Amino acid sequence: MNLLIFLAVVLGTLVLVRLMSIVQLVSSLAGDDDEAETIKDNKLNALFMLGFMVVGLILVVYMIIRFKPYMLPVAASIHGVETDSLLNWNFLVIGIVFFITQIALFWYVFRYQYRKGERAYYYPHNNTIEFIWTVIPTIVLSVLIITGLSSWNRITSTDDKHGMVVEVYGKQFKWIVRYAGGDNKLGPSNFRKISPVNELGLDSLHQDTEDDVIASELHMPVNTPMQFYFHSSDVIHSAYFPHFRAQMNCVPGMTTNFYFVPTITTAKMREITGNPKFDYVLLCNKVCGNAHFNMNAKIVVETKEEFQRWYKSQKTAFPKSDGKTAEVQQSTVNEKITASK
Amino acid sequence: MELREKLAVEHGDHEHEGEHGHHDHHEQTFWTKYVFSTDHKMISKQFLITAVFMAFLAMAMSMLFRLQLGWPDTKFQFLESVIGKWGKDGKLDPGFYLALVTIHGTIMVFFVLTGGLSGTFSNLLIPLQCGARDMASGFLNMLSYWFFFGSCTVMMVSLFIEAGPASGGWTVYPPLSALPEAIKGSGLGMTLWLASMALFIVSALLGGINYITTVINLRTQGMSMTRLPLTIWAFLITAILGVLSFPVLFAAALLLIFDRSMGTSFYLSDINLNGIALEHSGGSPVLYQHLFWFLGHPEVYIVLLPALGLASEIIATQSRKPIFGYKAMIGSMLVIAFLSFIVWGHHMFITGMNPFLGSVFVFTTLLVAIPSAVKVFNYIATMWKANIVLSPAMLFAIGLVSFFISGGLTGIILGDSALDINLHDTYFVVAHFHIVMGASAIFGMLAGVYHWFPRMFGRMMNKKLGYAHFWLTITSVYGVFFPMHFIGLAGVPRRYYANTAYEGFDSLVNINTMISTFAILGGIAQLLFALNFFYSIFKGKKAPLNPWNSNTLEWTAPIEHLHGNWPGPIPTVHRWPYDYGKPGAEHDFIPQTVPRDQTISSNRNDDDH
Secondary structure (H helix, E strand, O other): OHHHHHHHHHHHHHHHHHHHHHHHHHHHHOOOOOHHHHHHHHHHHHHHHHHHHHHHHHHHHHHHHHOHHHOOOOOOEHHHHHHHHHHHHHHHHHHHHHHHHHHHHHHHHHHOEOOOOOOOOOOOOOHHHHHHHHHHHHHHHHHHHHHHHHHHHHHHOOOOOOOEEEEEEEEOOEEEEEEOOOOOOOOOEOHHHOEOOEOOOEOOOOHHHOOOEEEOOEEEEOOOOEEEEEEEOOOOEEEEEHHHOEEEEEOEOOOEEEEEOEOOOHHHHHHHHOOOOOOEEEEEOOOOOOOHHHOEEEEEEEOHHHHHHHHHOOEEOOOOOOOOOHHHHHHHHHHHHHHOO | OHHHHHHHHHHOOOOOOOOOOOOOOOOOOHHHHHHOOOOHHHHHHHHHHHHHHHHHHHHHHHHHHHHHHHOOOOOOOHHHHHHHHHHHHHOOOHHHHHHHHHHHHHHHHHHHHHHHHHHHHHHHHHHHHHOOOOOOOHHHHHHHHHHHHHHHHHHHHHHHOOOOOOOOOOOOOOOOOOOOOOOHHHOHHHHHHHHHHHHHHHHHHHHHHHHHHHHHHOOOOOOOHHHOOHHHHHHHHHHHHHHHHHHHHHHHHHHHHHHHHOOOOOOOOOOEEOOEEOOOOOOOHHHHHHHHHHHHHHHHHHHHHHHHHHHHHHHHHHHOOOOOOHHHHHHHHHHHHHHHOOOHHHHOOOOOOOHHHHHHHHHHHHHHHHHHHHHHHHHHHHHOOOOEOOOHHHHHHHHHHHHHHHHHHHHHHHOOHHHHHHHOOEHHHHHHHHHHHHHHHHHHHHHHHHHHHHHHHOEOOOHHHHHHHHHHHHHHHHHHHHHHHHHHHOOOEOOOOOOOOOHHHHHHHHHHHHHHHHHHHHHHHHHHHHHHHHHHHHHOOEOOOOOOOOOOHHHHOOOOOOOOOOOOOOOOOOOOOOOEOOOOOOOOEOOOOOOHHHOHHHHOOOOOO
């Protein structure tokens, strides 16, 4: 098999070289580089340039329309709606620039193709026009920066006291979700304590750990501010919540955070997308090893009641001595949820 | 010919300042002439051919992983024949997928677009366009190539080791790249990667200091800085960027070597891998990212500026018109170069670094869009009311501008941190950087090859094949990378072996298949280039002295390569290189060597730029 492939490659190369010499012969017979031939080539290529522009721009518009259904559905978070709007404005601005400049480029190539006996217009510089097309982009870009930064500031200046505290922990190759429970404080973790039965390296004796609840899916009560903390103990992962327009790296040796408010339940999103099997997802978005592509977790956004039902069925980090699970802490969690209304 | 003799008579056979000795008896052996040559023209060809070879290798790798992405459920039996155990049963091994992606990126960014672009064209054009006999140090130049060759060899060797090559992405972030237990490629493969990059950095530095020294010190009589072609400005600025930023990559790599082999904790802390708590403590992976991207960002301008320089030259020559805004072009390159040092954090918005720091980088990043825009406008203005000759080189230069517009605009979106939150590490980023580098810059390189092939090899490449190559390539490249934006907007992460883990991505399979189809088409189209390139070196039509009717000095040196470039004295320069289509002039171009008293009819139209 290998021999055949090798022979095919060798023969193929010889054939191609032969073809090449034929091409070369034809070229020189046809007087490839003399002026008439050059002008013919110019005309043809100029026409192709124009054609490429027209077909290309039509295809761009076509793709935008055709691929729209595959795009992410409406943002399922408060800030996500804002950044989506910002994105659309940005696309509008760059879209206009794209069309104007590409059309100018290809049109000029066609319009000003070589004409024998004519000369180009000797126009080496114009400082006024340089000034104009420096200032206008500066103004436009300044608007884009200012709006972008104002969003960024809003998104990243979170108040730790707000929001239901949840840790999203990434490890090769899965996600572990830890709810801070009634005290809204995560128990401390220590990488030296990590073991198969204690994947997060938690301190079983610490009071903050008592009500921490561990899950393999991320559930969120709708319209509840969520304060996420991210961590990893092996390599860098990235917690990517595309539907919520949220992302943050999980870095060994430091704790990172991100805050957002989910606004659309899974059920509602199933309606919106027309897909009864739709589910939100948490994806790993920083290459972390061979199974990087398979490191995801289901996310569910549900009503507060549904969330409480689910939460009660989850286990705490360490089994309670009195056999009760998260139920004990429910009242405090309830307060948190009511307070956020 | 007449002109040069006239010059020799008028100005005498004097040696210009800085010119090193006359090499009369230069006995050259096969080894010193073809292998360890110190002649910049030979070295530029060595860089080019090595880079072309590496480019085809990296492209073949991309074909393999695009097969996987386009047809995730198909088994390709031939895979096992090509890559052995990594293609068992016709399925690409997921670990090797990451290795392919890593090495593809490393080869393309460093070996092809830095070594191949800067190495080839800086070497070819700096002495010739400045009017120098050779580079300031032929010996360092020779070393620069052989270190480059060495780094390519080591990288290729890493492909064959048992545990596989480096696999952490071309950015090789620790801890993944520091811990072989986390991924197999981080063992010997990563060590070889680091060794290869160390050699490459040495090569780049040797080259860079040579280029800077030659441009500053060895310009011929009359060649003031503002009479230099834009290619030289681009190469000079690029070399300065390289000299200032490559050492930081070296530092990043060195610290990584220490972490991997000597138990230090620059990048590592609080790690528990497979149940074992590692002793490293106090380090931060984010430190690596800062160091890496401190080079990483200037690196992309090291890739881009030479391409832009080549395009400026080709566009002006083939438009038969001066480049519009010569001084603005220089100014914008200087501003881009300066700003390129203070934007690196836009690669790191999602790392967990302080959001305020992120804001600073947003601000500086959007600033760098301004001079880039100015350059695009100047290219377009050059073509306005021009008289354009569409050689294959010109087609590629136009393609460069088109891709630079497309890619540059999406950069504006990614530079906005609020928007980057959802786009970071998705295919939107992959589309962006491929369009600016894998399309725009490579088109610059191809344009350079087509345009200066006669200068390098004394023969012409076949024009018709060049046209076919261009049209197939531009169609394929847009076909591959434009749809990728949509996949990225849909939330698909990069460096994913398959998109099958989340059902929401199922609808995107068709787009992926289309992308892979265009990729394969594009790959095949490059064979046209390879064929044309190698065949024409030996059997191409013999080139005239100045096939493009260009003004710059390299076209005044004889076609038969002379050690020392010009047989007599080095030409003197009397004007800038952009006297194309000057009113009052006899021809539509006036080479830089033509004295003022021979162009009395057109002197009044001098541009005071």
